[in-house]
Amino acid sequence: xxxxxxxxxxxxxxxxxxxxxxxxxxxxxxxxxxxxxxxxxxxxxxxxxxxxxxxxxxxxxxxxxxxxxxxxxxxxxxxxxxxxxxxxxxxxxxxxxxxxxxxxxxxxxxxxxxxxxxxxxxxxxxxxxxxxxxxxxxxxxxxxxxxxxxxxxxxxxxxxxxxxxxxxxxxxxxxxxxxxxxxxxxxxxxxxxxxxxxxxxxxxxxxxxxxxxxxxxxxxxxxxxxxxxxxxxxxxxxxxxxxxxxxxxxxxxxxxxxxxxxxxxxxxxxxxxxxxxxxxxxxxxxxxx
Amino acid sequence: xxxxxxxxxxxxxxxxxxxxxxxxxxxxxxxxxxxxxxxxxxxxxxxxxxxxxxxxxxxxxxxxxxxxxxxxxxxxxxxxxxxxxxxxxxxxxxxxxxxxxxxxxxxxxxxxxxxxxxxxxxxxxxxxxxxxxxxxxxxxxxxxxxxxxxxxxxxxxxxxxxxxxxxxxxxxxxxxxxxxxxxxxxxxxxxxxxxxxxxxxxxxxxxxxxxxxxxxxxxxxxxxxxxxxxxxxxxxxxxxxxxxxxxxxxxxxxxxxxxxxxxxxxxxxxxxxxxxxxxxxxxxxxxxxxxxxxxxxxxxxxxxxxxxxxxxxxxx
Numbered sequence: 001x002x003x004x005x006x007x008x009x010x011x012x013x014x015x016x017x018x019x020x021x022x023x024x025x026x027x028x029x030x031x032x033x034x035x036x037x038x039x040x041x042x043x044x045x046x047x048x049x050x051x052x053x054x055x056x057x058x059x060x061x062x063x064x065x066x067x068x069x070x071x072x073x074x075x076x077x078x079x080x081x082x083x084x085x086x087x088x089x090x091x092x093x094x095x096x097x098x099x100x101x102x103x104x105x106x107x108x109x110x111x112x113x114x115x116x117x118x119x120x121x122x123x124x125x126x127x128x129x130x131x132x133x134x135x136x137x138x139x140x141x142x143x144x145x146x147x148x149x150x151x152x153x154x155x156x157x158x159x160x161x162x163x164x165x166x167x168x169x170x171x172x173x174x175x176x177x178x179x180x181x182x183x184x185x186x187x188x189x190x191x192x193x194x195x196x197x198x199x200x201x202x203x204x205x206x207x208x209x210x211x212x213x214x215x216x217x218x219x220x221x222x223x224x225x226x227x228x229x230x231x232x233x234x235x236x237x238x239x240x241x242x243x244x245x246x247x248x249x250x251x252x253x254x255x256x257x258x259x260x261x262x263x264x265x266x267x268x269x270x271x272x273x274x275x276x277x278x279x280x281x282x283x284x285x286x287x288x289x
Numbered sequence: 290x291x292x293x294x295x296x297x298x299x300x301x302x303x304x305x306x307x308x309x310x311x312x313x314x315x316x317x318x319x320x321x322x323x324x325x326x327x328x329x330x331x332x333x334x335x336x337x338x339x340x341x342x343x344x345x346x347x348x349x350x351x352x353x354x355x356x357x358x359x360x361x362x363x364x365x366x367x368x369x370x371x372x373x374x375x376x377x378x379x380x381x382x383x384x385x386x387x388x389x390x391x392x393x394x395x396x397x398x399x400x401x402x403x404x405x406x407x408x409x410x411x412x413x414x415x416x417x418x419x420x421x422x423x424x425x426x427x428x429x430x431x432x433x434x435x436x437x438x439x440x441x442x443x444x445x446x447x448x449x450x451x452x453x454x455x456x457x458x459x460x461x462x463x464x465x466x467x468x469x470x471x472x473x474x475x476x477x478x479x480x481x482x483x484x485x486x487x488x489x490x491x492x493x494x495x496x497x498x499x500x501x502x503x504x505x506x507x508x509x510x511x512x513x514x515x516x517x518x519x520x521x522x523x524x525x526x527x528x529x530x531x532x533x534x535x536x537x538x539x540x541x542x543x544x545x546x547x548x549x550x551x552x553x554x555x556x557x558x559x560x561x562x563x564x565x566x567x568x569x570x571x572x573x574x575x576x577x578x579x580x581x582x583x584x585x586x587x588x589x590x591x592x593x594x595x596x597x598x599x600x601x602x603x604x605x
Binding site for chain 2: 275
């Protein structure tokens with residue numbers, strides 16, 4: 001009896017610690033949300049904690065009417081969609097042939113691919129290559145250089161390995177070729193891994209920063225993270241700041257909060273729905289990686 | 290004699306031909322990915338020779354003249370460069386702190402979540418704990434700049450109201466280092482529990498029942514059953530972490546740094562960006578990058594063989 005009581009107290013302590021964790025994760029987001037919705041004056045008076053003071057949508061209006069910022073959001077969305085599709089196709093057509101145990105040269109291909117996971121040439125060789133390919137400052141540079149991740153390919157390959165080989169064999173007996181088997185049997189069974197990898201690639205592109213910083217100097221092609229960095233660090237303030245009223249430092253602070261919200265919300269709306277999938281994805285990757 | 294020799298080779302050729310007739314589409318599928326790896330992973334490796342050569346904009350890497358000191362001119366220059374030595378020190382310092390503070394954190398959290406008896410509450414906690422992983426470092430730096438601002442940030446407002454002096458979280462080198470480490474834990478701790486939680490499900494529940502019957506409490510069960518169950522996972526992840534000890538992230542320090550903390554925030558990746566892409570010193574920065582990659586590979590192999598020496602499975 002004593003034992004079960006003490007273990008019940010233990011349960012509540014654990015639950016309380018988890019509650020603290022939730023707070024620590026959420027408070028920074030709530031703080032920024034509150035700041036973005038407050039009046040500049042309230043911000044300057046240090047009144048804003050977790051709840052907006054003097055509810056005010058001005059910052060959101062300013063951001064939404066700023067063509068540079070809205071274009072960057074749209075452009076990043078376009079990049080994310082194209083990039084994710086390209087990456088998924090490449091990952092699939094890379095992983096699928098490698099699941100054929102009898103594929104001649106399979107070991108060679110595997111070594112060729114896995115080696116790049118442990119040794120990479122580095123930033124400058126990549127930069128010089130892109131320069132020689134005259135890809136620098138052109139839109140494809142934001143998609144091509146990192147469009148196929150070995151780690152994600154291994155996740156997909158492991159998932160394909162889990163599909164019973166008897167399905168493939170019976171289709172082969174019916175005269176189906178490898179591509180047909182991929183499209184008609186493997187892909188329909190792989191929705192969960194496709195969902196996982198879509199999330200990984202899409203988040204990677206949406207959050208991608210350093211490739212744009214290094215390889216892209218045309219402002220009309222700045223993805224959202226690069227623009228956001230410039231806004232947060234007051235570089236080239238014309239971006240969102242051309243509107244009148246910018247002179248008040250408070251408004252600039254609410255503006256910064258609003259721009260952070262816009263860049264964050266799309267991801268926060270997507271990831272919880274895919275939780276079940278990405279957990280299996282990460283687990284498969286860890287086991288086989 | 291002649292026919293006896295040539296016959297099997299003909300039939301092998303025939304066999305190969307049949308094989309390729311049947312499976313050529315597999316090679317067709319591989320064509321594009323392999324081309325990707327050759328162009329974007331292997332051709333850059335041929336550019337590594339720039340580290341040993343005098344860079345010239347009009348020549349291909351193969352034609353550039355060798356650098357002085359048997360080609361090692363730029364490695365010598367790098368180690369005579371104060372900025373690089375600082376970057377090397379900072380990279381090691383931040384990565385070591387990350388390893389010491391950041392590595393145990395997800396293990397502890399996984400143990401905590403594993404003890405949580407309320408299923409629904411557990412799932413909500415997990416969903417929220419995964420959230421920071423999906424935020425870019427630019428966004429996190431945006432959150433941190435506002436949360437930790439010296440006068441109008443939430444934390445310093447609260448400290449002020451409670452009568453404490455404000456803390457310069459991001460504006461003073463020593464504080465910046467700890468803020469950097471804590472934000473790293475904040476971003477990754479939840480996500481990194483996934484692997485451990487998966488490993489925990491593989492532990493036989495009968496072990497816990499047997500321990501309960503023997504009168505073992507919560508802590509004893511964690512110590513004698515849960516942690517030993519996690520051991521292989523911990524070792525594998527530790528090896529991979531050791532392989533990254535000289536690797537340097539770019540986004541995280543770059544997003545969080547400011548001009549007041551350059552002395553601790555400039556890591557190797559930022560040095561390469563500043564001296565290479567902005568400063569156009571390609572030979573020097575390629576040399577630095579090669580040094581970094583080589584050390585990383587050595588550390589990875591070293592950690593792996595050390596683990597094997599102690600009877601663990603390793604990553605190969």
